[in-house]
Amino acid sequence: MLQFYFLSVLLNVVGGSILASDFLEKKISFFGGVTEVFRERANSKLFLGILAFIVGVFKILTVTAGDVKVVGDLLPALSGLLIGIGLIAEYYRTRTDVHTENNINTLLDKYKHIFGSIAILIGVLHFIFPRVLFL
Numbered sequence: 001m002l003q004f005y006f007l008s009v010l011l012n013v014v015g016g017s018i019l020a021s022d023f024l025e026k027k028i029s030f031f032g033g034v035t036e037v038f039r040e041r042a043n044s045k046l047f048l049g050i051l052a053f054i055v056g057v058f059k060i061l062t063v064t065a066g067d068v069k070v071v072g073d074l075l076p077a078l079s080g081l082l083i084g085i086g087l088i089a090e091y092y093r094t095r096t097d098v099h100t101e102n103n104i105n106t107l108l109d110k111y112k113h114i115f116g117s118i119a120i121l122i123g124v125l126h127f128i129f130p131r132v133l134f135l
Contacts, residue, residue, distance in 0.1 A: 005130065008059050008076045011052040012123030015083035018045065019090075020116025046091040053084025076126045079119045086112055 017024070018038055038045050059077035089108055108115075125132075 004055060004058050004062055005073075005126075007051075007055045008073070008080055009123050009127045011048065011055055011083065012076055012079050012119045012126065015048055015052045015080075015087060016116040016119030016121075016123060018048065018116070019083065019086050020113045020120065023113030024117070042091060042094060045087050049084045049087030049091060051084075052080045052087065056080025056082075056084060073126075075122050079122045082115055083119050086115060 021038070056077045056079070059073050059080060086108055090112070
């Protein structure tokens with residue numbers, strides 16, 4: 001379905017921008033505004049995270065016309081799932097007073113800028129090359 005294709009591209013780029021905004025604002029001044037907008041509106045981070053996760057699940061289950069079944073959109077679907085998990089975890093980490101150190105939190109803190117940058121790249125490539133295998 002083309003709706004999930006468009007949502008996948010959009011959420012990969014936007015969600016990746018949110019995850020990588022702390023790192024990318026040092027390189028490009030535009031991303032400083034992204035950081036501030038989503039600090040003020042923390043609930044939108046949760047909404048985008050849930051939406052990215054749901055779209056990632058549906059991208060695995062549905063196939064765009066003319067694409068290879070299952071593996072045709074594998075990277076955008078997995079990227080959407082990771083963005084959803086990352087944004088939801090970041091939302092809850094900022095909203096809670098209890099700070100636990102576990103492997104998932106440290107992994108997300110260390111590598112969220114890498115996950116975000118890769119998600120932006122996957123979203124852009126998925127938009128430019130819609131019928132490439134795995135994209």
